[in-house]
Amino acid sequence: MPELPEVEEAAGRLRRAAVGHRVLALRALHPSQRKQLPPRRARRAVGRRIVAVERRGKYQTIRFDDDSTLLVHFRMDGDWHIGPCGDPPARFARAVLDLDNDTRLSLVDARALCTITWHERGVDPLPALGPEADDPAITATALRNALAARRGPIKAVLLDQRVLAGLGNIYAAESLWRASIHPAASAATLREPTLQRLITAIRASLADGVRNAARYRTGVRVAPLKVYDREGEPCTRCGATIRRITQAGRSTYYCAGCQRLKR
DNA sequence: TATTCCCTGTGC
DNA sequence: GCACAGGGAATA
Known part of the structure; x- marks a missing residue:
């Protein structure tokens, strides 16, 4: 995982x-x-x-x-x-x-x-990567600039490691739920207050993940995910049913009640 | 920007 | 059996 x-x-x-x-x-x-x-x-x-x-x-x-x-x-x-x-x-x-x-x-x-x-020494072994997804220095303005040229839904863009490094399918979905952003929302049209919420949500989701990953090995119960792999279950925030859709060939889970698509 | 493929296992 | 799996590079 x-x-x-x-x-x-x-x-x-x-x-x-x-x-x-x-x-x-x-x-x-x-x-x-x-x-x-x-x-x-x-x-x-x-x-x-x-x-x-x-x-x-x-x-x-x-x-x-x-x-x-x-x-x-x-x-x-x-x-x-x-x-x-x-x-x-x-x-x-x-x-x-x-x-x-x-x-x-x-x-x-x-x-x-x-x-x-x-x-070999002298060559950078890493591909081009964006800032660490939980880097506290990321600002809403910087993220807006990074998304400005992007076509496509925010969920798919969050999986692009050149934008933010470290997010995968699970924490991308969890972060969007926390920020109450619809995964199909067009990345380039998100405004700064929304992006600030997303940045905070990403940090919180990853911090939870880090805590869980540490506990996992010790057998301590881990906090359950909010939307990932919960299709058909009720949202813990609003009670609406968690849905699953396919984006860029992979599953996205979200709550249709509190992650609204504005247009 | 959206599929296809890389591999092989698990769960329905 | 067969869809599906949390990633990412290579295609079209």
């Missing part, structure tokens, strides 16, 4: 397990990942010390002591399994990184859509 909060949580576990340690082995296991990270490229990481693990949007960067970088993206359902090197490989392990502290980092992903790529 990796959007910004879940990737943040996973990157934290990775950081605690890996920073300061040397790579004994790196292997891509599935053909999809072997294509991105063939054995001769993977060998470049061997012997290097991991000096930093960072998250940017939904990407994770593993930086080595020679300033080369491994760039990891979980896509739909990637995750890290962290255990001793002697453990049998997890069923859906797509790449494995063994460290000199007897730690095996397994990139697990049933769908094999995750990406792992190695980048």
Whole structure:
């Protein structure tokens, strides 16, 4: 379930397990990942010390002591399994990184859509990304400027990582619900007060997500989502029925009662 | 700007 | 069986 909060949580576990340690082995296991990270490229990481693990949007960067970088993206359902090197490989392990502290980092992903790529020093491994979606420095004016040239509904634009980095299908829907904005509203026509509400809503949704992602592993009950995957259920704010529509090929959930389309 | 595809599993 | 899945790049 990796959007910004879940990737943040996973990157934290990775950081605690890996920073300061040397790579004994790196292997891509599935053909999809072997294509991105063939054995001769993977060998470049061997012997290097991991000096930093960072998250940017939904990407994770593993930086080595020679300033080369491994760039990891979980896509739909990637995750890290962290255990001793002697453990049998997890069923859906797509790449494995063994460290000199007897730690095996397994990139697990049933769908094999995750990406792992190695980048030489001096090249920026990240694609062009907008500001972090929960960056407190984002202003309504800046967001309005970013949306001015966009055609299309706000929901689809929120999924564009060049506009804001880190939002996916779940938190885009949750944020629009919190801000009482219809997902089909034309992005370019939203006014600043509305966008300010959206910015606040995005921050709140992601903060909830971060809290939930931290609790999830400890077994503590997590706060339920407001609209995502709740088609047919009543809205907790107005009681109207949550609807599901398709936008840009994916499901959008919203409340037809309190997320009105103005025109 | 909107589909199609990448993969493979789960749930209806 | 078959639709569908939280992402993103490549197409048309």
